[in-house]
Amino acid sequence: MRKIKKGDEVVVIAGKDKGKQGTVLRVIDDEKVVVENINMVKKHAKANPMKGEPGGILDKEMPLAISNVAIYNPNTGKADRVGIKTLEDGCKVRYFKSNGEVVDI
Secondary structure, eight states: OOSSOTTOEEEEOSSTTTTOEEEEEEEETTTEEEETTSSEEEEEEOOBTTTTBOOEEEEEEOOEEGGGEEEEETTTTEEEOEEEEEOTTSOEEEEETTTOOBSOO
């Protein structure tokens, strides 16, 4: 089970975008994540009139190392560590390490 999944609200804890929040768009190979409007780069794209794509300089999100993001805890308003535990009925859930509250129900 992954500690960070697609759709999670995360905080960047290291790098040029430290302190910014965003939503995870993709998880790549359990090592990298793409976060909405974080780690933006400029990409020079050539126009393709056959596909109707305009050319120019485009903004694009690049992957971040998964170790540089932490899941956002709405109760504390800060980044938090996540653990995995098994409930009585046998299903695995993620929980916040600071207060023990379950992340996904």
